[in-house]
Each structure stands twice: as structure tokens, then as C-alpha cells.
Amino acid sequence: MALEDYRGDMEMCCRCSTCKFIPMQKVKGAQYVNVCPSIAKYNFHAYSAGGRLNIAAAMLKDGFKYTDKLLDIVYNCQLCGACGVSCNYAMDMEVLQPISEFRLRCVEDGKTNPALDKVIAGLQKQGTMVPGAKGKRGDWATGLKLKDATKEKVDVLYHVGCLTSYDKNMQKLAKATVKILQKAGVNFGIAGNAETCCGGRAYQMGYKEDFLNQAKKNMDMIKKAGIKTLVTGCADGYQAFKVLYDKYNLKGDLEVLHISEYIDKLIKDGKLKLNKKVNLNVTYHDPCRLGRLGEPWIHWEGKKVPGDRFVFDPPKEYRRGTKGVYEPPRDVLKSIPGVKLTEMTRIKEYAWCCGAGGGVNESNPGFARWTARERIEEAGSTGAEAIVTACPWCEKNFSETIKENGSNLKVYDIVELVEKAI
Amino acid sequence: MALNKEVYKEFEDVVGEENICNDPAIMPAYFSTEFAAVILPGNTAEVQAIVKLCNKHKMQFRPICTGWTGMFPPGIILLDLRRMNRIIEINEKNMYAVVEPYVISSQLQAELMKRGLNFCIKGAGTNCTAMLRGHGHMDQTTSGDDRNHLAIEWITPEGDIVRSGSLGSSDEWFCGDGPGPSLRSILTSAVPPGVTPGVFTKAAVKLYHWSGPSAYPVEGISPHYSLSEIPPNMMARYFSFPSVEKMWQAELKIGESEICFELMGFNISMVAANITTSNEEEEETFNRLNKEVQGPGFFVIVVGDTPADFEYKQRVLEKIVSENDGKSLKAVEDPRIEGILMCQCTRISASIRETFRNGGAFNSIPIMGQRDLTIKWAIGAGKAKEPLIEKGYIVDDGGAFFGWGVEQGHLGKTEIFCKFDPGNPEAKAAVEGWQKEQNRRAFTERYFASTMGPQDEIGPALLNYHLWWQKITEALDPNGVSPSGGSLV
Numbered sequence: 005m006a007l008e009d010y011r012g013d014m015e016m017c018c019r020c021s022t023c024k025f026i027p028m029q030k031v032k033g034a035q036y037v038n039v040c041p042s043i044a045k046y047n048f049h050a051y052s053a054g055g056r057l058n059i060a061a062a063m064l065k066d067g068f069k070y071t072d073k074l075l076d077i078v079y080n081c082q083l084c085g086a087c088g089v090s091c092n093y094a095m096d097m098e099v100l101q102p103i104s105e106f107r108l109r110c111v112e113d114g115k116t117n118p119a120l121d122k123v124i125a126g127l128q129k130q131g132t133m134v135p136g137a138k139g140k141r142g143d144w145a146t147g148l149k150l151k152d153a154t155k156e157k158v159d160v161l162y163h164v165g166c167l168t169s170y171d172k173n174m175q176k177l178a179k180a181t182v183k184i185l186q187k188a189g190v191n192f193g194i195a196g197n198a199e200t201c202c203g204g205r206a207y208q209m210g211y212k213e214d215f216l217n218q219a220k221k222n223m224d225m226i227k228k229a230g231i232k233t234l235v236t237g238c239a240d241g242y243q244a245f246k247v248l249y250d251k252y253n254l255k256g257d258l259e260v261l262h263i264s265e266y267i268d269k270l271i272k273d274g275k276l277k278l279n280k281k282v283n284l285n286v287t288y289h290d291p292c293r294l295g296r297l298g299e300p301w302i303h304w305e306g307k308k309v310p311g312d313r314f315v316f317d318p319p320k321e322y323r324r325g326t327k328g329v330y331e332p333p334r335d336v337l338k339s340i341p342g343v344k345l346t347e348m349t350r351i352k353e354y355a356w357c358c359g360a361g362g363g364v365n366e367s368n369p370g371f372a373r374w375t376a377r378e379r380i381e382e383a384g385s386t387g388a389e390a391i392v393t394a395c396p397w398c399e400k401n402f403s404e405t406i407k408e409n410g411s412n413l414k415v416y417d418i419v420e421l422v423e424k425a426i
Numbered sequence: 427m428a429l430n431k432e433v434y435k436e437f438e439d440v441v442g443e444e445n446i447c448n449d450p451a452i453m454p455a456y457f458s459t460e461f462a463a464v465i466l467p468g469n470t471a472e473v474q475a476i477v478k479l480c481n482k483h484k485m486q487f488r489p490i491c492t493g494w495t496g497m498f499p500p501g502i503i504l505l506d507l508r509r510m511n512r513i514i515e516i517n518e519k520n521m522y523a524v525v526e527p528y529v530i531s532s533q534l535q536a537e538l539m540k541r542g543l544n545f546c547i548k549g550a551g552t553n554c555t556a557m558l559r560g561h562g563h564m565d566q567t568t569s570g571d572d573r574n575h576l577a578i579e580w581i582t583p584e585g586d587i588v589r590s591g592s593l594g595s596s597d598e599w600f601c602g603d604g605p606g607p608s609l610r611s612i613l614t615s616a617v618p619p620g621v622t623p624g625v626f627t628k629a630a631v632k633l634y635h636w637s638g639p640s641a642y643p644v645e646g647i648s649p650h651y652s653l654s655e656i657p658p659n660m661m662a663r664y665f666s667f668p669s670v671e672k673m674w675q676a677e678l679k680i681g682e683s684e685i686c687f688e689l690m691g692f693n694i695s696m697v698a699a700n701i702t703t704s705n706e707e708e709e710e711t712f713n714r715l716n717k718e719v720q721g722p723g724f725f726v727i728v729v730g731d732t733p734a735d736f737e738y739k740q741r742v743l744e745k746i747v748s749e750n751d752g753k754s755l756k757a758v759e760d761p762r763i764e765g766i767l768m769c770q771c772t773r774i775s776a777s778i779r780e781t782f783r784n785g786g787a788f789n790s791i792p793i794m795g796q797r798d799l800t801i802k803w804a805i806g807a808g809k810a811k812e813p814l815i816e817k818g819y820i821v822d823d824g825g826a827f828f829g830w831g832v833e834q835g836h837l838g839k840t841e842i843f844c845k846f847d848p849g850n851p852e853a854k855a856a857v858e859g860w861q862k863e864q865n866r867r868a869f870t871e872r873y874f875a876s877t878m879g880p881q882d883e884i885g886p887a888l889l890n891y892h893l894w895w896q897k898i899t900e901a902l903d904p905n906g907v908s909p910s911g912g913s914l915v
């Protein structure tokens with residue numbers, strides 16, 4: 005759907021500001037009430053979801069008038085979707101979709117962000133979102149003797165993802181995942197050098213064509229190899245394969261699982277035993293694209309019913325963040341002996357973003373770190389020694405922010421703790 | 427009026443470049459108004475400096491808190507008070523809280539509930555400012571409107587700082603009327619054209635006793651929130667009555683006996699909106715519940731201070747309801763629905779479902795005053811909605827109105843609205859016509875003088891208050907920097 009298709013949704017915005025905050029019933033005090041990093045940092049209403057919708061609606065009506073400020077607004081948004089959850093507690097209207105479409109329109113019109121252009125040039129050249137990546141994608145697996153899923157028959161393809169493959173500090177996540185899957189006796193493989201970027205982050209940045217390119221490459225490989233189940237270690241990858249590929253009718257019947265869901269299943273099926281004690285007080289950070297934005301896509305086409313209500317024929321079911329992946333990672337953490345989980349104020353569907361999404365990590369690293377700082381402080385307020393996440397981009401942003409600002413908080417991906425427990 | 431570079435620079439020097447903007451890109455976000463600039467002051471001193479600059483350059487300005495409402499002429503300076511968001515003090519002993527403009531009600535309420543306190547929250551919702559006056563669901567025990575404003579820190583239209591009430595003679599916020607200047611009638615006026623000019627930078631609001639939980643046990647994932655259990659000594663019910671008269675008598679008796687923490691005269695369409703998570707579900711629920719109710723009704727929340735107190739209040743309620751042939755709505759007796767409503771109607775978090783979800787717009791006629799009189803008027807206003815419903819211009823809510831008792835029924839609020847699709851010009855015109863006609867009828871038939879009616883007709887009937895107000899604002903605002911129009915709530 006194009007921006008124009010969301011005109012009605014945008015016009016429904018009543019400017020109530022609810023999209024700036026966590027759902028009102030969940031507000032526990034004066035602190036940690038904000039949910040939208042963009043308005044929290046930049047303060048002008050234009051940076052909130054409501055403001056964005058009002059602006060986009062006005063542009064549809066009066067023509068697109070690009071200014072530097074407009075582009076600053078457009079690109080300083082993590083596309084984290086928290087706004088939509090809060091709005092959709094009460095309202096029946098799309099929020100994140102038009103915001104995302106507006107970004108796609110900017111790119112289509114050539115109004116891009118130079119930092120993001122660079123990243124996309126890297127993607128086009130090297131098939132990765134890690135600019136200036138050195139070596140080959142599958143180097144991290146050298147010596148591990150893993151099955152090549154493009155050649156050998158496997159039950160599960162482990163899609164490693166760009167950051168975990170190329171970033172030397174993140175490769176530990178791939179190795180931990182391998183150990184866990186081997187311990188559970190899973191017949192899995194990787195695509196090694198044949199793996200390519202899922203395209204999800206390119207889509208967030210607004211580059212739809214590059215996303216579609218990547219999606220087609222991936223699905224061609226997957227179909228050719230006869231893969232039925234794909235497990236991703238990265239929340240961006242999860243959302244891309246599971247939700248975005250489906251949105252563009254590219255997913256077919258591929259089963260997509262996040263590693264936390266898969267580990268949860270292995271534990272519940274008795275295939276994986278966590279019996280080593282890991283004495284640690286932790287809190288869990290829901291990655292946006294595993295949590296609220298990991299909710300399955302709902303295919304729908306319909307027309308507004310003429311009359312007084314904003315209703316459709318056939319009725320439209322909204323993705324309100326209800327069906328994201330919230331419990332599996334928590335269940336995994338709870339099954340690790342010695343781990344004590346204390347929740348933050350902003351969790352699950354109304355979790356505060358780590359800051360790294362929507363291209364912000366690349367276009368405005370200062371804003372990405374500012375957003376992470378807020379989360380680190382919130383995590384610290386629970387008394388936890390460590391913040392556990394389920395996405396390498398979150399881990400990287402948290403770790404770098406801690407390095408920059410100092411904090412005793414440790415950062416782990418969930419697979420690192422599971423690895424310690426087996 | 428566009429700002430020239432030099433003037434812009436003067437404002438920028440006050441707040442810093444990141445807190446002022448006149449780029450056309452941001453304007454559609456702000457009420458689709460071409461403001462001369464939007465400025466984000468961070469404290470009282472900055473507000474004062476900006477107001478002084480506005481006087482120097484004869485620029486009009488208007489402030490907003492969260493900015494849900496308000497009508498603003500183009501070309502003025504908009505002061506978005508978003509950065510002023512601190513709870514300055516919660517004084518448990520003297521039962522007041524001092525807040526800045528951008529503390530939202532849910533923040534203050536959450537802090538208060540931990541301390542066994544609560545405050546009057548505007549029916550609009552906890553997403554709005556806690557600082558401005560208003561009235562809402564809990565008025566039965568928390569009163570409403572200007573009764574809840576204590577001392578206020580006010581930047582006058584000329585840029586002076588005035589500290590009203592006890593703050594005028596000490597650093598205490600406990601009273602709005604003294605010792606110190608009492609400016610209550612000017613400061614908290616909400617009656618057009620009586621909108622208070624200038625800017626409140628801090629205000630003390632009155633607090634009330636709360637015997638409910640320190641936090642509700644909310645479970646589930648949005649939008650399916652519910653309570654894992656009904657908190658002890660609490661109960662929520664909806665009662666319908668065979669006639670308006672019986673409902674009103676029950677409402678009076680409940681007020682007299684002071685047994686309900688909340689009495690909210692929801693019509694059944696509002697109940698349906700509150701407890702459902704989509705438009706389709708709401709319509710189906712409304713049709714179902716509408717068959718079950720016997721007539722108009724209200725929603726109550728009972729909170730006991732002790733088990734004995736709770737039992738006593740329940741018994742009295744039962745007696746009053748049965749004496750007036752009231753009937754409890756079965757749906758609300760289901761603990762899941764009871765919990766949802768209890769939480770939503772104290773943490774005021776579903777008004778948007780009642781108002782905007784259907785069609786994206788609603789026009790309303792709200793009246794504070796004597797309930798029996800305003801109810802009589804509202805019956806007629808409800809009847810007048812029927813042709814609009816038949817033509818499909820407005821959402822079918824059975825033509826209903828709603829309202830509630832304030833301060834255990836000493837005062838009352840009655841309101842009636844039409845929900846419609848603002849994209850349909852015929853519907854919009856029909857609703858505006860209805861509004862005009864019902865306001866006129868209220869005035870000519872002597873029910874009340876609507877603040878939305880024409881001032882030159884209403885003013886003379888009310889001691890020419892509008893002319894007096896004009897004189898006051900001229901004296902306060904010699905440079906004419908406060909645009910007319912708008913409303914404080």
C-alpha cells in the first residue's frame with residue numbers, strides 16, 4: 005500500500021498525544037512514561053507519531069514541500085512502532101504504516117540521508133548492512149565444520165545476520181547459537197558465504213527496492229535448498245523474514261522462528277537441558293522487531309463503508325502489538341538456574357526502543373546512544389546486574405553506550421546466557 | 427506575522443536554537459496553523475523572557491500543555507510547554523501537589539496512588555496535563571474545575587510573575603485565596619471570552635483520599651488489558667433505570683449518602699465503547715447491551731476504607747438502587763469487564779474510545795450546573811439528534827446524553843455529543859446546526875446560558891459579564907498580546 009492509501013487513517017488522528025507515552029494504565033509513576041524516543045528527544049510535536057501523520061496528510065493535500073527540517077523529522081525516527089501500540093489501545097487506525105510509507109516516499113523522491121545512502125551502497129556491493137565489512141560472511145564459522153544448508157539436507161537453516169557475521173565482537177553470538185543447537189542435537193546448517201542480508205534494515209531506512217532485491221535473493225536460495233524452517237538470531241532478520249516478506253507475498257510457507265522461540269521450544273520438548281547455574285540478576289529488553297513488530301502480517305484489502313464510522317468491508321483487523329514474541333525469551337531466562345529476572349517499567353508491547361533501529365544508528369549515532377542511555381538507566385533502576393536482549397543491534401548499541409558513558413551494567417544476548425547454562 | 431531574523435534571534439537567545447522553530451514543515455503538526463514560531467521554554471524565567479519579548483514586538487502568543495485542544499489564530503507565537511514537566515512537590519500532609527504544565531495526569535496519579543491519594547482528572551484522559559482545571563469521572567469525590575486549583579504561579583500577559591493565594595505571601599502552595607492575592611475568578615476562568623491570558627508556569631492542585639490499591643494489577647497485552655483481581659473493598663457496577671426521574675433520584679440519594687467514590691452517568695453507548703477494542707465489536711456490544719438496559723443509567727465505583735465500610739456502602743447502594751427500580755447490567759458484573767471499567771474509569775484511559783474512535787470527530791455541548799435542569803434540556807437535545815441518526819450523519823448512540831454529580835451531587839455536569847466523520851461536509855454542517863440550535867434553546871428556554879453561545883446575547887442576561895471581562899483583559903494586556911478565543915480546557 006502507498007502513503008495515499010493511509011489518508012483516512014492519518015485524518016483520524018485526534019492529536020491526543022497518547023502515542024508519546026506508554027499506555028496510560030501502565031504508567032507507574034513520574035518516570036519512564038515516554039514511549040517515543042523521537043518526541044522525547046526533539047520535543048516539537050512534529051517528531052511524534054501524531055505530528056508525523058498530520059504532516060504527511062498535509063503533504064498529500066498540498067503537495068510535498070521538502071525542507072531540511074522535514075528530512076530531519078523523517079529520519080530521526082526509529083520506526084520502533086511503540087506509537088502505534090499506544091494509539092491503537094483506543095483508536096482504530098494505522099500509525100506506523102503511514103510513517104514508514106512516508107519514509108519510503110522520501111527515498112523514492114531522492115530525498116535521502118547521506119549516511120544511509122552510504123550504508124545502502126555497501127549493501128549493494130557486499131550484501132551486508134555492516135559498512136566496510138572485512139573478510140567473508142562465513143569466516144566466523146571457519147573450523148566449526150557446520151553443514152552447508154545450500155548443499156546438504158538440514159531441518160533448520162540458521163540465518164546468522166549481517167552484524168553477527170561480520171562484527172568481530174558479535175561473532176560470539178553465532179558461536180553460542182551453534183553450541184546450543186549442537187547440544188540439542190538439531191540437524192541445522194548455515195548458508196555461509198552464500199547468506200546475504202535479509203534486507204529488513206534497508207526497508208526501515210526507506211530503501212524498498214533494495215529490500216525487495218535482498219528478499220528475492222534470500223527466498224530463491226531458500227526455495228532451491230528446500231528449507232522449511234529458518235531460525236534467526238537477530239530481531240531485524242526475524243521481522244524481515246516473518247513479517248515483511250509476508251507483507252510482500254514472498255514468504256511462502258517458510259516457518260520463521262527467532263532463536264529465543266526455538267530454544268524455548270527445545271527446552272519445552274525436553275531436547276535442551278539448562279543445568280549449569282548462572283548466578284545473575286537480569287532484566288530483559290524486548291527488541292522492537294521481535295516484540296510488537298514481530299506480530300504476524302495480516303493480509304487485508306477492503307473499502308471504507310460509507311457513513312459515520314471509520315470501518316471497512318470486510319472488517320479490518322489491526323496489528324496492535326498484541327501478538328508479538330514476548331513470553332518465549334522470558335520463559336528461556338526463567339529456565340536458566342540462578343538467573344533472576346526483574347522487569348523494567350516499559351516492557352513487551354510498550355518497551356522503549358534500544359535506539360538502533362530505523363537507520364538512526366547510522367544517520368544519527370548520537371540520538372541512538374541517547375535512546376540507549378535512557379534504557380540503560382531504566383535497566384539499572386531495577387537493580388539488575390545485566391540487561392539481556394535478543395538482537396545483536398541492541399546489544400551493540402547498549403555496549404557502546406555503556407562504554408561511552410560508564411555503567412556497571414553488563415549486556416548479554418539471550419544465547420550467551422543459555423550457552424553458559426548448558 | 428512572520429518573524430524577521432533579528433526578532434527570531436532574540437527569542438532563540440532565550441531558549442537555544444534547538445528549542446525554537448519556524449520551519450513550515452512542522453506547522454501541519456501544530457493544529458495546521460502557520461505560527462510565527464513554536465518555542466519550547468524550559469522554565470519560568472524563559473517563559474517570562476519570551477512574554478516580555480512578545481510585548482516588546484507586539485507579537486501575540488498562546489501557550490499549550492499537551493495541546494489536545496485549543497484554537498489558535500495564525501501568525502502568533504506558540505509556547506509549547508513540553509519541556510516543563512516536573513512534579514515539584516507532593517505534600518501529603520496538606521494534600522496538594524505542585525506541578526509544571528507538562529506533567530500528565532497519569533504520572534501524577536500514579537505517584538499519588540502510591541501514597542493513598544488521588545486528584546480530579548479531566549474526563550479527556552490521563553494523557554492530558556495534570557495542571558489545568560477540568561472535570562471528570564471522579565468528580566463525585568474529587569470535585570471539579572477551579573475548586574481544585576490552589577496557589578498558581580502566573581506570568582501575566584505583560585510578563586510579570588504573579589504568585590496567587592498563599593504563595594503570594596509565603597512559599598507555601600496550600601491555598602488559592604490567600605493570605606496573598608486571590609485572583610481565582612481571573613486565573614481559572616474557562617468561560618469564553620474569559621480565557622485567562624498569560625501563562626501558568628506552576629500550579630498546586632488539591633488532593634483527595636484514595637482507599638484503592640497503590641497500583642492496579644493490570645495484566646494482558648494491549649488492547650486486552652484486564653485486572654488479575656478486583657482489589658479488595660472495591661466494586662464497579664452499571665445500573666439502568668426505568669426513567670430519567672428515577673435515575674436522577676437515585677443519583678441524588680447516592681450523593682447524599684456519600685457512598686460512591688465515582689458516579690459517572692455513562693450512557694450505554696459509552697459503556698460499549700469503553701469495554702470493546704474495535705469499532706465493530708463496539709457496535710455489536712452496543713446493540714446487545716442496549717436491549718438489556720431499561721432506560722438511562724450510571725456507572726459507579728464503590729471503594730471501602732475498611733471491609734465494614736465497604737459492606738455498609740454496598741448495602742446502602744443496593745437499597746437506593748432497588749427503591750428506584752434500578753437494574754444492574756449483567757455484563758459489568760463479570761469481573762473481567764468490571765476490572766477493565768474500574769481501572770479505565772479511575773486511570774481515565776479510554777475516553778478516546780468513546781469520542782474519536784468511531785468517526786474521528788465529535789462535537790459536544792458540556793454544561794456544569796444544576797443537574798435536574800440540565801437533564802431536562804438534554805432530553806430535548808437527545809431527541810433532536812434522532813433525525814441526524816436517521817440520515818446516517820452521526821453514530822447511533824440512541825440519542826443519549828450523559829453526566830454526573832460533582833461533590834456528592836452539590837453540583838452536576840451534563841453533556842451530550844454527536845460523533846461523526848469530519849470528512850463528510852453534510853454531517854459536519856448538520857452537527858454544527860444541531861449544536862447551535864440546542865444552545866439557543868437552552869438560553870431562550872432558560873435552562874442555562876451556554877458558554878458556546880453568542881456572547882452579545884448571553885452577556886446582557888448575565889450582568890454584562892463579557893464587557894467586564896473585556897475591561898479586565900485590556901487592563902492586564904495593554905499591548906494586546908493575548909489573542910481572543912480559545913478555552914482554558
Ligand SMILES: Cc1cc2nc3c(=O)[nH]c(=O)nc-3n(C[C@H](O)[C@H](O)[C@H](O)COP(=O)(O)OP(=O)(O)OC[C@H]3O[C@@H](n4cnc5c(N)ncnc54)[C@H](O)[C@@H]3O)c2cc1C
Binds near residue numbers: 626
Ligand atoms: C475527547 C475529549 C474529551 C474531553 N473531556 C473533558 C472532560 O470530561 N472534562 C474536561 O474538563 N475537559 C474535557 N476536555 C477538554 C480537556 O480538558 C482538555 O482537552 C484538556 O484539559 C486539555 O489538556 P491539554 O494538556 O491538552 O491542554 P491544552 O490543549 O494544551 O490547553 C488547553 C487550553 O488551555 C490553554 N493553556 C494551556 N496551557 C496553559 C498555561 N500553562 N497557562 C494558561 N493557559 C494555558 C491553551 O491555550 C488552551 O486554550 C475534553 C477534550 C477532549 C478532546
Ligand code: SF4
Binds near residue numbers: 019021053054
Ligand atoms: S497518532 Fe494516535 S495517539 Fe497519536 S495523536 Fe494521533 S490519534 Fe492520538
Ligand code: SF4
Binds near residue numbers: 056081084103
Ligand atoms: S516509530 Fe518509534 S520513534 Fe518513530 S514516531 Fe513511533 S514511537 Fe516515535
